[in-house]
Amino acid sequence: MTAFEPEELYGEPNALARHYSRFRVAERLLLTGHSHQAWPDCGFDGQRRAWEDAARLVDAKWEEAFARADRVRAGFAALLGAPGQPDGGDYALGGNTHELVIRFLSALSLRTRPRLVTTDGEFHSIRRQLERLEEEGLAVARVPVDPIDSLSERLCRAVDDETAGVLVSAVLYRDARVVAGLGQVAERCERVGAALLVDAYHALNAIPFDLSQLELGRAFVVGGGYKYCQLGEGNCFLRVPPGCRLRPAVTGWFAEFSTLRRGGDAGRVRYGPGAERFAGSTYDPTSHYRAAEVFDFFRDHGLSPEFLRTVSRHQVGHLAEAFDALDLDPGLIDRERGIPLEAVGGFLALRTARAREFHEALVERGVATDYRDDLLRLGPAPYLSDRQLVAAIAALGDAATAL
Numbered sequence: 001m002t003a004f005e006p007e008e009l010y011g012e013p014n015a016l017a018r019h020y021s022r023f024r025v026a027e028r029l030l031l032t033g034h035s036h037q038a039w040p041d042c043g044f045d046g047q048r049r050a051w052e053d054a055a056r057l058v059d060a061k062w063e064e065a066f067a068r069a070d071r072v073r074a075g076f077a078a079l080l081g082a083p084g085q086p087d088g089g090d091y092a093l094g095g096n097t098h099e100l101v102i103r104f105l106s107a108l109s110l111r112t113r114p115r116l117v118t119t120d121g122e123f124h125s126i127r128r129q130l131e132r133l134e135e136e137g138l139a140v141a142r143v144p145v146d147p148i149d150s151l152s153e154r155l156c157r158a159v160d161d162e163t164a165g166v167l168v169s170a171v172l173y174r175d176a177r178v179v180a181g182l183g184q185v186a187e188r189c190e191r192v193g194a195a196l197l198v199d200a201y202h203a204l205n206a207i208p209f210d211l212s213q214l215e216l217g218r219a220f221v222v223g224g225g226y227k228y229c230q231l232g233e234g235n236c237f238l239r240v241p242p243g244c245r246l247r248p249a250v251t252g253w254f255a256e257f258s259t260l261r262r263g264g265d266a267g268r269v270r271y272g273p274g275a276e277r278f279a280g281s282t283y284d285p286t287s288h289y290r291a292a293e294v295f296d297f298f299r300d301h302g303l304s305p306e307f308l309r310t311v312s313r314h315q316v317g318h319l320a321e322a323f324d325a326l327d328l329d330p331g332l333i334d335r336e337r338g339i340p341l342e343a344v345g346g347f348l349a350l351r352t353a354r355a356r357e358f359h360e361a362l363v364e365r366g367v368a369t370d371y372r373d374d375l376l377r378l379g380p381a382p383y384l385s386d387r388q389l390v391a392a393i394a395a396l397g398d399a400a401t402a403l
Contacts, residue, residue, distance in 0.1 A: 003302025006310050014385040019297070025383045029367040029392045034176070034202065034347035034379030037230045039294065046293035050286040065285035068292040069093055075295030076237045079229075079305060080221065081210030090275035092238045095283060097201065097222050098125040100238040103278045104197055104220060105129070105165070107246035113164035113194070114139055117155060121145035123173045123199060130167070145172060148339075152181030156188040165195040170209065171202035174372050175336070176345035178207065183215030190218055197222060205229045206312060206346035208305045217241065228308070228346060231294050234287030240275040247271055252281035308382060312346045315380035315389060319348045322393035328400050333358065333376070347379035354403060361399035367392045
């Protein structure tokens with residue numbers, strides 16, 4: 001396998017695009033890279049192998065399936081800067097982040113510390129669940145995300161002795177702004193005995209996210225592979241810090257998998273070590289077969305978070321420059337210019353009261369985007385060339401004229 005230079009991905013054709021032939025990325029303007037990136041062709045091989053192993057091995061397939069799961073854990077650990085490190089924590093896998101967040105919440109001492117702290121900018125998997133728990137009497141303190149520069153400091157002030165946990169994103173899902181200073185939130189949580197959960201989904205593989213450098217070694221981290229990792233559905237994780245002894249109340253039988261041959265435990269429900277205590281139950285391993293192949297593909301082609309961040313910054317900057325050149329009416333559509341592009345993640349957010357109309361107009365012009373409220377979101381991916389990005393912005397300009 002050969003590693004790429006960033007410039008090879010900017011030209012026409014994009015040197016990476018041939019590895020995504022089934023998604024036809026060279027033929028389509030897919031600017032939903034922050035939501036759902038295309039899968040490399042090797043993922044199809046993994047998915048087919050899962051079926052073949054099931055047919056060949058029947059119930060004995062699980063040894064092969066668990067081996068893939070271990071490769072997926074190692075892939076996520078590498079993205080968080082802790083591959084094989086004894087202090088790097090352990091990884092529970094799940095089909096989605098919601099089920100992992102639920103197990104995390106069920107492990108907290110909410111009877112004695114009935115308070116959670118979060119922000120008003122969290123993704124729906126956290127937002128909706130906390131709103132529902134609040135209806136049942138749980139105290140939830142929501143810290144406004146703005147001004148973003150002081151968010152971590154204000155989170156620290158909101159954490160008190162009754163706080164069981166803090167749930168906060170590393171990159172805001174609506175507009176890609178990076179939340180700085182989470183290390184000080186981790187320090188505050190440790191001081192008062194609260195657990196910190198960082199949602200790294202919109203950071204993972206879009207920006208480098210080294211837990212040691214970010215001072216998040218004692219934090220729980222949740223994320224997944226549907227977006228920038230190109231793993232497809234069913235590949236999410238909960239990173240559990242070393243020495244964790246929490247006992248999730250919502251618990252599947254895999255959480256005692258390694259203890260099944262042991263004797264009793266004084267009448268208490270048994271848990272395995274490390275992240276096993278957050279495990280679920282029987283699952284479809286197909287997603288792990290696919291993910292294991294994609295992680296190998298990224299490694300073999302030198303697609304590290306640092307490399308991908310270089311490409312992403314170029315692409316987001318290219319989109320912003322092309323958008324600025326349109327010189328559109330800022331009352332119709334504009335971008336936030338007060339935040340430098342290096343302080344945002346992997347997509348460009350354009351503010352417009354007609355976001356849905358722009359989205360639909362772009363679909364008619366062959367450009368896939370998405371929107372949230374008054375934000376039209378343009379998410380490039382490493383398999384897109386600069387020519388494709390410029391073509392997408394030209395379609396945006398055409399749509400603005402039509403609207």
